[in-house]
Amino acid sequence: MARRAEETRERIDRTALRLFAEKGVDQATINDIATGAGIAEGTIYRHYKNKEELIWGLFSSNYVALADRLDRLQEAETGLRAKLEAMVSMFCSLYECDPAMFSFLLLVQHRQLPRVTPAMPSPVKVVREVLSQAMERGEIAPRDPEPLTAIVFGIVLQPAVFKVYGRIERPLTELSSQLAEACWMALKPTSIGTG
Amino acid sequence: MARRAEETRERIDRTALRLFAEKGVDQATINDIATGAGIAEGTIYRHYKNKEELIWGLFSSNYVALADRLDRLQEAETGLRAKLEAMVSMFCSLYECDPAMFSFLLLVQHRQLPRVTPAMPSPVKVVREVLSQAMERGEIAPRDPEPLTAIVFGIVLQPAVFKVYGRIERPLTELSSQLAEACWMALKPTSIGTG
Amino acid sequence: MARRAEETRERIDRTALRLFAEKGVDQATINDIATGAGIAEGTIYRHYKNKEELIWGLFSSNYVALADRLDRLQEAETGLRAKLEAMVSMFCSLYECDPAMFSFLLLVQHRQLPRVTPAMPSPVKVVREVLSQAMERGEIAPRDPEPLTAIVFGIVLQPAVFKVYGRIERPLTELSSQLAEACWMALKPTSIGTG
Amino acid sequence: MARRAEETRERIDRTALRLFAEKGVDQATINDIATGAGIAEGTIYRHYKNKEELIWGLFSSNYVALADRLDRLQEAETGLRAKLEAMVSMFCSLYECDPAMFSFLLLVQHRQLPRVTPAMPSPVKVVREVLSQAMERGEIAPRDPEPLTAIVFGIVLQPAVFKVYGRIERPLTELSSQLAEACWMALKPTSIGTG
DNA sequence: CATGAATGAGAGTTCATTCAT
């Protein structure tokens, strides 16, 4: 009985994520999702209080999961270069494995980020921490880590955006090491004489 | 007579741009815009066929204008490094001068990009062309210019996104040269021994 | 077995009566009642065909029980004055003992009265009969008993309504004899020369 | 143009009042009202923010108007007896002239009374004031005016309720003086020796 | 008898758009 509810919920989640990514959050209606999941509209409201909570539920769980995966990856590596490569590589393969989830996160971050509390794990926090620690270790010059974090995210996310819009045709995984290299170089600049 | 109409249209454009940036395209209603502009709802339909055309009108004009400005800037400079600095600098000061327009373009690109025809001037085309020509001149190693274009855009746009969400507090203009430097370094990697 | 079912039904009745009185019949949902009673929604439908029957069941049983109590009370007294005092006193103490039931009857009478058949015992019939008999005995002048019945009900019920809305703060029981006196006086008018 | 809007609003008000009285506030839908008024559903929302505001608008305006009429009537008379007769008479003829409005007020008072602010004119306040002043003038014995106010309202309203449910067939106007007399007598009791 | 997941009709509400003035 609880089994059935769980399966229904998974169907809702999967369908909603796909439709949100395809059509946008406002354009994908509850009816679209219910039809796509093969259930009644009302059933969605047995699992989520309202549409906004459905969006938030999907966002937060995936966002936190992503942060956790990133954190485990970086911890397993030593040195900024290796950490960057691990994280960038994961991002790229994430896109290939689950492009809908990737697009979804990209799409709704603008609306959902304000709800992210400082206590929640977040990919941004993980990357900033990695950079801060690299500064402490003297791998890169000590600076405000925030712009550097933005730069790293930009280098990885924007090619993904290009991929989504068809401007880039090759699999992102093939670009993985190029992007990691770009991050590495972009971070080094004022560190001349530091390493 | 035509003077009055022109003024009305400008009021519509200015108000719509601001509200779209503030609340999002779907959340800002025709009524919001009309009220904000101090006109009647019906009046908007004297100037735009429908809401979608209003969005497209605002997007395309600003998008093309931005491309033109970028193109003029890069033409005035010699060498990739100088061109990058000029373009990045302009982006940063654009954000400071007209953050609403900047946010608007950032926000609606996902919806409007499919309507951009290959014949239209676009910031993406300008940057890609700059990179292609730098390759031809041997300034950077010849590669697929598309990922590099994405990288450059990422390095500039993502800090702007961080700025919008308050993660970065300093004016973007202060980061301008850091970002240009980051672009420059990120583009160099495999060019070792080429220059 | 039957013991358990009986207890469940009592829980349903008690919870439903309370919630109907608190929130209103339309505002209290089947889910509210089930949750409040600590049972599943479906269980309610093992005891009542549907919500309307639940309301009717609660109304009719309490309405008839009230009529029976009134009737027994008036029968035990001799003379209109004593009968009125007994009935009014009971109404007032009923409010103090079970305000939820009182409010419930007050609230749903508008919807349920049409279902009351002439054969059913009803407080209105009891009071009207008491007045009719008082006329036959010559205690009050013979008149259409219906308006008089309304007057007696008004004198008792409206203070209860005021009590429900907090306009009257003292316990109704303290007003009991004042209300009985008011009924008595209101009934006498044209009986001058009769007593 | 404003003329048309005004006429539409009057149609909404008239239709809504009638349907609310006939079917109840929860049972009468926005669609019912729109259809009954010969307009589109959306039009109602140009005149009222939502259904609750429509109900409140109808209630408060009629409630206040009723209070004002009562107050003018009682001011025109001298002495409690005459004031009561004037007010009761008005109530009764109000029922005959506009039974829908009467039923509506009777029906929704339970839901709307909590929104009535102490500053608003209200029939209850008018009657209580009349009674208080009669006490000051020594016409009736000084007592807590609240229960007496309830008694007066009960004597007048309950016959109206009986009328609505068909228990009383004669026009209320014919009962007017009987009800006023009943009020008068019900108020006198403990005043023996005072007049 | 009890459960609780699922249902789906129907409610209130929004809002881009039209059109007579």
Added chain:
DNA sequence: CATGAATGAACTCTCATTCAT
């Protein structure tokens, strides 16, 4: 050109009710 009242399709959400377990 400008108005603003009216529109109605489309949406989100509620909730009494059913039924397999």
